[in-house]
Amino acid sequence: MVTKVVLNGVAIQAEEFEEEVIRQNGVPLHKIRFAFKVRSNEYHDIATLLYEKTFDVSVPEKDLNFRGTIQNYSTSVTNLYKENEVADYRLELVETN
Template identity: 55%
Template sequence: MVNEIILNDTSIRVEKYNEEIENGLHKIDIEFKVMSEEYHDTTVLLYEGSFDVKVPETGLVFRGTIQQYSTSITNLYEKGQVGIFTLTLLELKN
């Protein structure tokens, strides 16, 4: 089970991970928790849209972009809250 991915040198602990090949390109689906204290930094990172993606446990490395992104409806502006983020990253063609 993969427990961590790295997006642009930022480590993210993942709760769920799925990896596949789609049209010859790597695609990963992840789910991870975001605490209210991490919300701002996490969303600023995700707004970048494209990332150097690393999966240390498998050695997978690619340049990818967000294909799909969603969050739980948790109000992360309230202290002590935890939201669930779901993210699909697709490798960019060279």
């Protein structure tokens, strides 16, 4: 199932979307994990976005909105400058309090 995740106004078509509420110092915080594809023509924009590290996060179909920071991140390819390459990205974000 594909879920739209919006980070700082940029829509990402997320796969394998998971959400949970965790507790840090007794405070409940949202945590989401998802995978998404990045094509070579999107690489620069996505890399620049992820360098921001903290985002206004929105998941419209879940009515979920919070300020979140990258807790974990991985990619199957680190250089997408070759035309028509596609990488699998995984991102985990935790609400900042």
